[in-house]
Amino acid sequence: MPRAPAPAPRSGPAAAPAGLSPRAVGITAAIVTLVVWTAFIVVARGSAARTLSAFDLAFVRICAASAILLPWGWAIVRGLRRSAPKAGALFGLSPLPLRLTLLLGLLGGVAYAVLAYCGFFFAPAVHASVLLPGSLPLWTALMAVLLLHDRITPARATGLVLIVAGDLLVGGASLLHAFDGGAVWKGDLLFMSAAFCWGCYGVLARRHGLDAVHATIAITACAFFTYVPVYLLLVGAGALTSHLSAAPWGEIGFQMLFQGVGSVVVSGISFTRMIQYFGPVRSTMITAVVPGSSALAAVFFLGEPLYWNLIAGLLLVTAGILFGVFGTPAARKPAPITCPDPAA
Numbered sequence: 001m002p003r004a005p006a007p008a009p010r011s012g013p014a015a016a017p018a019g020l021s022p023r024a025v026g027i028t029a030a031i032v033t034l035v036v037w038t039a040f041i042v043v044a045r046g047s048a049a050r051t052l053s054a055f056d057l058a059f060v061r062i063c064a065a066s067a068i069l070l071p072w073g074w075a076i077v078r079g080l081r082r083s084a085p086k087a088g089a090l091f092g093l094s095p096l097p098l099r100l101t102l103l104l105g106l107l108g109g110v111a112y113a114v115l116a117y118c119g120f121f122f123a124p125a126v127h128a129s130v131l132l133p134g135s136l137p138l139w140t141a142l143m144a145v146l147l148l149h150d151r152i153t154p155a156r157a158t159g160l161v162l163i164v165a166g167d168l169l170v171g172g173a174s175l176l177h178a179f180d181g182g183a184v185w186k187g188d189l190l191f192m193s194a195a196f197c198w199g200c201y202g203v204l205a206r207r208h209g210l211d212a213v214h215a216t217i218a219i220t221a222c223a224f225f226t227y228v229p230v231y232l233l234l235v236g237a238g239a240l241t242s243h244l245s246a247a248p249w250g251e252i253g254f255q256m257l258f259q260g261v262g263s264v265v266v267s268g269i270s271f272t273r274m275i276q277y278f279g280p281v282r283s284t285m286i287t288a289v290v291p292g293s294s295a296l297a298a299v300f301f302l303g304e305p306l307y308w309n310l311i312a313g314l315l316l317v318t319a320g321i322l323f324g325v326f327g328t329p330a331a332r333k334p335a336p337i338t339c340p341d342p343a344a
Contacts, residue, residue, distance in 0.1 A: 026277025030286050032270040034293065040263050041132065041294040042301055044117060045125035047255065051247035054117035055240060057259060059231050060252060061113055064260020066224040073217035094221040095214040104215060105222020108201030113223070115194035123187025125298035126310050130170045131191035133290045134317035138163050139199030147203050155323060162320030167192070169313035216268045288321040 047057060076095045077088035089098035096104070119128065138160055144150040152160070170188070205215050234240035244252065278286065291314050298304045 022277055025273055029270040029273035030278065033267055033274055034287065034290065036262055036267040036270070037133070037287065037290045038294045038297055039258070040267075041125050041128045042297045043258055044120045045128065045298065046302060048120045050251055051243050052251065052255065053241070053243055054114065054121055055231060056243055056247075057117045057255060058110075058113040058227065059242075059244075060255045061259035061264065062109070062220065062223045062227055064256035065220045065264035066228075066260075068261065068265050069217045069220045070224065072213075073221055076214065076217065089218075090221045090225055094218040096210070096218040100208060101218045101222050102226075104201055104204055104210075105219040106226065107197045107204070107219075108215075109219035109223035110227045111197040112194050112201070114227075115190050115197065119187040119190030119194060121187070123184045123191065124304045125302055126295045126304050126306060127170055127184065127188055128191050129291045129295035129298060130310070130313045130317050131167060131188055132195055133287070133294075134163060134313075134321070135167050135192050135195040136199055137321055138167075139196045140202055143200055143203040144206075147207055159320040159323035162316045162323060164320075166313040166316030166320060169309045169316065212268065212271075216264065220264065288318055291317050291321075 044057070048054075052060070070093045073088075073093045073095055077092045080087035080095060081092075088095055089101050094101040116128075116132065141150070141152060141156065141160055145152060201219070231240070231242075235242045274286070295306065295310065295314055299306050
């Protein structure tokens with residue numbers, strides 16, 4: 001079995017911008033992260049009623065993020081090659097080795113985006129609020145047991161049980177109507193699958209001790225060289241319908257700014273800053289408000305109903321996340337910083 005590639009050098013904690021204290025930077029980063037993660041769910045669901053398809057949204061997201069991250073990756077690889085001439089992959093745009101770039105990129109860059117966006121065309125944002133960020137700790141914990149040999153403590157097990165119960169309250173109801181012609185269950189399964197892909201990405205990034213910026217650039221580079229040509233080929237062959245030509249320029253520009261720059265670049269940097277100040281445990285506690293905040297935002301901005309099972313599911317999932325965090329023993333060594341997607 002081939003040995004795993006050596007992890008990329010980790011970046012030290014970034015200095016606070018001039019005039020701002022580390023505390024101010026940490027709090028600002030936390031607020032930005034929560035706003036982007038919450039807005040992603042509402043915006044993505046609202047976009048399903050607009051012109052672009054799920055595959056168009058993934059294309060716009062990847063292209064916009066690539067415009068910023070690929071030149072950044074080229075500069076990083078150029079610096080790495082001064083001491084390691086063979087560093088990097090994909091024409092010197094990914095700081096990680098090719099095999100790791102493809103593995104992480106197909107999971108966290110391509111599969112996650114396609115599955116999540118497709119889910120919003122079947123299920124409401126309130127379902128995504130529970131099943132996207134809510135089921136992520138479940139998949140992450142299970143994959144960590146398999147790949148990292150982590151131990152599930154009784155407290156964490158209790159938290160996972162609460163998460164599963166909350167997911168069943170939300171997704172189980174839609175599954176019961178699967179044979180009645182309903183399509184919401186498809187979106188629920190897509191959300192769960194997207195969370196699974198991101199959970200795998202996060203565990204693999206932790207396993208290899210990857211730098212947050214390097215990992216984010218790598219998955220974007222992989223998505224650009226895999227998804228974009230396949231998308232263009234299928235559209236050119238008539239096998240996939242693109243609505244880009246019919247969409248207003250304002251809609252395309254907004255999606256590029258939010259989905260690509262905001263969801264991928266801004267939230268990645270802000271989450272890293274938040275981790276640097278608050279630490280991984282306190283940061284997880286902070287992001288536990290996302291299921292509730294995004295559900296309430298969906299009710300307020302999209303007019304979605306909030307039924308009793310959705311409320312109960314939100315409470316159980318949030319309680320499960322907090323229960324697992326409070327019951328997690330302090331790590332002996334700081335966990336590597338990874339850069340999750342705002343939909344997580």
